[in-house]
Amino acid sequence: MNTSPFFIKPTPLQVVMFKVALALVPAIAVYTYSFGIGVLVQITLATITALATEAFCLKLRSYPIKPFVTDGSAIVTAWLMALSFPPLAPWWMIVVAAAISIALAKHMYGGLGQNTFNPAMVGFAIMIVSFPAQMSRWAAPFGVLPQSLDWSAQLSWIFTGHLPAGLAFDAVASATPLDTVKTQLMQHASMSHIFQSPLFGAIGGIGTEWITAAYLLGGLYLLWQKLIPWQIPVTFLAVLGGVAGIFHLVDPTHYTSPLFHWFSGAAMLGAFFIVTDPVTGPTTPLGRVIFAALIGLLTYLIRVFGGYPDGIAFAVLIMNLAAPFIDQYTQPAVFGRKGKQKKAGAQS
Amino acid sequence: MLTFTLAIAIMAILAILLGAVLGWAAIKYKVDEDPLVDKIDAILPQTQCGQCGFPGCKPYATAIANEEADINRCPPGGEDGIRKLADLLGKEFKALNAENGEEKAKAVAVIDEDTCIGCTLCIQACPVDAIVGAAKHLHTIVSSECTGCELCIAPCPVDCISMQTVGETVSTWKWRYPVIPLTVKAAA
């Protein structure tokens, strides 16, 4: 028997996921422009592995393969992870990471909609914990160092670990801006000295500042399409910037400005594409604000005081743990129950 | 030596403090729980049918509480009831013990008024006083009070009592659990 409502709004999941992927395209373009074909290679490898793993897991679980492989969620996961990887990381790393994120973080928890942790961040975190050296080996963006790798050299490095004669990876390598600031400050370099490095542009790293700007553009598109709640990116960026601002005001020689924090690393990617993952976050309006605020705070703490240059992945994973708890205690008042609410959620 | 005694003293003070906190909490947050028998009795369906081998629901509840009876002896409570008992007592779910009978749809007893001789035997058998009538007068069953225990059937000398299944009506109809096949390969 059919039941009401007899019609539904035609906005299937695939369309939602397609729009999210579309929103990532400008950033991918800028990223590739600055860092070369390695970016696209990572994305392709991640996508293929993710889809294959997804299909394999669905088959194992006796789920229909077609609707779930085509829902687009695995592709979005793969892209987000590939975008947080160093473009020149060896090929097997992204493959392992993508397989882990889909099989372990998603399907072992029950598949789409059931996972506790953000799959892309699980893949990334496992790799950075297991292979810290490879995961922090970045090439400088084009135009910073006299030497750079062309597309064939990049492919060769990713797939074979060898470079054409006469090239050494050290000659093109460079730490990320966040990493540079952190290590240099530890060596008691002054902030102005650090920022004189050719790696830095107007506010963040050369290249990276434009990539983050492109993420911001994509994020605004998602906001316009009402695909993400505005509270999350706004709160996250406000807290990250606010905390950075306080430290910067107190001691500008040791703490970088809010702008630097916004336009470096994965701040923008996180704000619009990762923290906003609905599956692993709270659903109540207040809960989302708390969730995003705490991720912003944790990100800053890990970036500045922790052992890793960027903190988004760990901050997100820690807060994923707390999401159900936050939901439990931030249940909004229901129509006709305002004012006299409370206590309802307190007993479980 | 001094540091050693100091350490001991700090440890002792901590122990006393924490002990006091624990003791206070034990008194303050003491849980006055319902006696287990009542909790079990609340799950049992109260048909008082005796199919479990005990003379009523309360005796069975008492026996369960004293670990003298298994939780799978109540056919009217059905699988659902066994699950609830298992949850309450932290036991494994067991299938209904076939010796006690099988789960049936809810039914009420109906007296065939042409046959009834007014012997009052069923009145005496009814555990919930759901049969009205007097000797030599027609008996009738108050169906809203009947638990469907079937205890009145055996005593009737003229076999005038039968069980009638209570069907679904528009007012008791329930919306079904939405079954939408998520897995196309249902064989899993």
Added chain:
Amino acid sequence: MNARAALAVTFFPFHGGVHPPEHKDESSGSPIVAGPIPATLVVPLHQSIGNMAKALVNVGDHVLKGQMIAAADGTVSAAVHAPTSGRVVSISPQRVPHPSGLLEYCITIESDGEDRWIDRNRFDWRNADGRAIRDYLRDMGVVGLGGAVFPSHLKIGGAKDGLDTLVINAAECEPFITCDDRLMRERASQVVEGIKILQALLQAREVLIGVEDNKPEAIDAMRAAIAGCDFKIEVVVVPTLYPSGGAKQLIKLLTNKEVPSGVRSTDLGVQCFNVATVYTIYRAIEHGEPVISRVVTLTGNVDRPGNVDALIGTPIADLLAFAGNKADSDSYIYGGPMMGFEIPGTDVGLSKAGNCIIAKSSGLFPAKPAEMPCIRCGKCADACPAELQPMDLYWFGKSKNFGKAQERNLFDCIECGACAYVCPSNIQLVDYFRFSKSEIWAAEKSKKAADQARERHEFRQFREEREKRERAERLAAKAAQKHDAAAASSDPADAERAAKIKAAMERAAAKKAEAAAAQVAADPITPLDPDATAVPVAEAVSAPAPEPAPVSQLDPEKAERIRAAMEKRAAEKAELEAMSPEEKAAREAEKKAKIEAAMAAAAAKKAAKAAEAAKAQGDQADGPGA
């Protein structure tokens, strides 16, 4: 029509809401036409949210149009009338417009084609007291025609110092439905007459008519009709946003008052009536016409979509034929596409709740895509007019965690379907909510039944214990008495005492009979203490011998059992007679007191229950109408 009326200056939006395709143009263009008089009408008896009406006619009776054929049963109920003149051919369970497809009692009338009215009289409501008006409306079968079919007479009266706001629900927010739109366009003056009656009855200080901005013609007609009113009245144009026609949502829109859950809007000084209900109130009071017809929208996959003034009980097949049903219609929606349901068959008769019938075809309503897992995107929470978190309720319902669902206010859900409409995973959220609700209701019902059974069982045990104890005491007393009698031998006062005892016994017997009669009359359901009915028992047992006839036909074992039972009874009787008269009198007095107490308790319980039921129904009736 794309024309939109200008919005009111002040309205107070509610949270959420959706805007599905309106599909109103198909049926709103042509005037209301009189429906067919079918050969047979199937009139359901359960035509209000409360009790089923009790049939007043018998099979074979000839009835006139407008004649009451079933009377309201209790307060929360409404009468049912013959929609046309003819002969009652059956009073039996038939399929009714209900999603279950189960049978319910209906009166089937074979129309004689004369359509002859019963005598109608105008009701002089200005000189009638509140109770008389309520009884009149109940007997006219006036119920909420927005879909909830809540008896209207229960909404009248109550607020003694008048009402702040009388809200007239003319939002008609569900797609496809245009019956209220057409009614206002064509019969605005009669609707306003009805509003005048209600305003006077309720002493409303202000009347607000809420209409969605997609009905500019109806708005103009209503504005013109209210021109002559001598009280504060206004047509408030609200944006077209489903479910603005939900009673609580409309009250919020117009007055900014949120009706708290479990509270009747009357307590906030607001009362809400559907515009079609107001019209029937006017017809009932000024023309003496009971509710025997309603305007129903016939639309969807039909040749001539439009609005029909159809007789209640008209089989849906007749209505569909009237509108020119197309061959490829596969099923029929009763009500709107957001909250209606598929009827089990076209043989069901139109009920008072039937505001719309939509013929479904796969072109008009494509099959819904397969359900995908919930990704907790929160779109449903954004759309929910009750400000719930549907994704959590879905989760609890799916895992049958009903306690948690109730804790998260499942029962504030009005089942409007906005959540399921927006869900990108195509989840039929409302089905899970309906399922959870009916499971919770059923569980509560069986819990209540179990508690009652336990109480009765415990009382029986207590009684048996007491009887045993008393018997023992009596035997002991008797033994002592014998001993005394032997010792006292002949006393001169003996004769006098014997006479006194005899008189006391007679008095006691009389009292006993009275008490037993009183108890049986008061409440036949209260547990009958066999001793309280001791009179018939005693009479029966004192009758000489058991009838041999049935015994002879029985097998010896049963005969033996009967004999044993007889003997037991005889022994009990002997015991009773052996009791000293003082003891008997004392027992009688005790019993009488107990019976009286039980009667009082039962009466109190009944009153409480009735109040509760009325309240519960009041709450339920606040679901969104058309």
